[in-house]
Amino acid sequence: MDFNLSQEQKDLSAQIVAFAQKALNEGIEERDRARAFSRELWDLCGEMGLQGLPVPEEYGGVGLDPLTSALALEAFGYGCRDGGLVFSVCAHLLACVVPVWRFGNEELKKKWLPKLCSGELIAVNAMTEPGTGSDAFAMRTRAVPEEGGFRINGTKTFASNGPVADVAVLYAATDPEKKYHGGITAFLVERGNGGFQVGQKFEKMGLHTAPLSELVFDDIFVPDANVIGGVGGGGTIFNESMEWERVLIPASHIGTSERLVETCVSYARTRKQYGQAIGKFQAVSHRIVDMKVRLEAARLLTYRTATKLGKRRDVGIDASMTKLYVSESLLESAIDAVRVLGGYGYMSEYEVERTLRDSMAGVIYSGTSDVQRNVVAAWLGL
Ligand SMILES: Cc1cc2nc3c(=O)[nH]c(=O)nc-3n(C[C@H](O)[C@H](O)[C@H](O)COP(=O)(O)OP(=O)(O)OC[C@H]3O[C@@H](n4cnc5c(N)ncnc54)[C@H](O)[C@@H]3O)c2cc1C
Incomplete structure (x- = not known):
């Protein structure tokens, strides 16, 4: 499969990363401590079109195909260090906006989608x-x-x-x-x-x-x-919305995983013990290599599944494999990142402990990892 991204796709990703880094990260430690949802940041995401990425423009969305939506969410997950905000937007978009867009009648779509896509309404x-x-x-x-x-x-x-x-x-x-x-x-x-x-x-x-x-x-x-x-028709609607969620929330996880790898590489190059950078110890470098391999495998699986979203009935098995692999990979990499940073990794001022806490949820919501394995087993006729 050819994933040579177009210039438009690269530009969109760069634009979202720049937006997120500039507008969404300030005060994240305080918000995390206060357990505070920010309506202001939610509204900024709405202005960027994030709450309506794949929805056609006539209903107030951006009209992106599923793979480009995945790239946009990957960029969001990379640039935005507020994992809760990324999750809130994804939950709204994938489990609420998508079912209204895919299954609602014309009247329902015209009435609700513009306000849902702009973020004026939260679902x-x-x-x-x-x-x-x-x-x-x-x-x-x-x-x-x-x-x-x-x-x-x-x-x-x-x-x-x-x-x-x-x-x-x-x-x-x-x-x-x-x-x-x-x-x-x-x-x-x-x-x-x-x-x-x-x-x-x-x-x-x-x-x-x-x-x-x-x-x-x-x-x-x-x-x-x-x-x-x-x-x-609710069973079919729920299952399709879970397919979107099981592919496109993992897309945001890829961005988060990439940030973890970068943090660890940078730390391992500069932190010195026994007179040398800790990245020179094979135990540390191999741990980071494993994170990198997980990231690239997760990216390929997610892109491949995204190309099938909304088009093929058998996307169910791919969506579950993607959700299972990417969420477990993020969790494993978040644990590895804490190990690489040692005592500092355990401290709240370093982002990786927050990422570890956030990533645990990924193996539970949208169906636990056990449930994803059950879905794959059923597709295999087991
Ligand atoms: C952060 C977060 C956000 C969420 N957001 C939403 C939301 O917006 N809307 C919503 O409706 N729900 C939401 N959920 C709920 C989520 O979908 C459920 O928690 C999840 O589906 C598991 O259900 P449960 O918690 O009842 O666990 P249970 O189903 O009771 O499972 C408990 C344990 O048993 C295992 N288990 C259960 N059945 C089987 C089986 N057949 N085979 C093997 N193992 C099995 C599970 O894997 C798990 O380990 C959210 C959950 C979390 C953590």
Whole structure:
């Protein structure tokens, strides 16, 4: 496969890196400590088009193909040292904007996509429940039809962007027995005043600047016009949005991994012990080489899968392999980076400890690594 990038693609990447380095990094240590989401930085990302990268321009997006979207997110992950902000934007784009764009009818797309793509509205994906995570389609949230719409009751949890979201892409059971096979429906639900309420807000290990909470849907009414795709189509919609998420969040991880390699090379060249740079010790140089090999393998796998996104039905196996490999690689490389920097790596003023905390989440959200292996096994007929 030929991944010779065009001049336009290179220019776009350079532009996003420069933007992120200049506008998004100041005060990250404080924001991480304060667990603070920055609406101001979110809005700047919106001005750069990051919340609507693959969405056609007629709906307010940038209209990039999936591979170019991956390159843009890689540049975002490289230039932006705020892993929580990168994750917040990705969760909004891939699990909320993408399903509305790919499956919404014309009316829904025209009404919602421009404000979602510009970042004026923040969206949350509401799938996981307190009792159902990996087995997501066994959900208890119910949507019961009534005149002109649906009555919805249930509680969702671990909802990224939940505390700050204006709208939710909610999955609810309309025919519980059928589960994935026609039993789940996707809805676009507004917050407050007859819409969803924010429940418990969670403190977490990493991604501190990306807020996360429970969402409560207490006897709310959602009109037929807010059904995404069609009644019973939620399983397919969720799976496709997970395919996008399993390829394009890893794209941002590649940028983060590249930054880790650069940090380690630079540190290993300058830090001296026993009278020489620590990079001259094979134990250290080989560790960094392993990080570099993981990075380049992850990049190739991600680019290859991105070229299939939205085009081929068998992208499911590639998306799961990509998510599994890239998220585990980032985690392993983040641990290696802390080792390379020694005691300084463990200290908060050095970025690698934050990256390690952030990267742990990557092997859990969008389906755990165990679940990705199950998906690949199923595609292999096992
Ligand atoms: C930072 C973060 C952000 C998130 N954002 C969102 C969001 O925006 N919206 C949303 O809906 N959800 C979100 N989630 C939830 C996430 O999708 C779930 O946490 C994840 O799918 C796992 O579900 P669980 O936590 O219930 O774990 P469980 O499903 O209970 O799994 C527990 C353990 O059992 C293993 N396991 C379970 N089933 C199997 C199996 N069949 N085979 C092998 N092993 C198995 C798992 O791999 C895991 O190790 C987020 C989670 C995190 C950590």
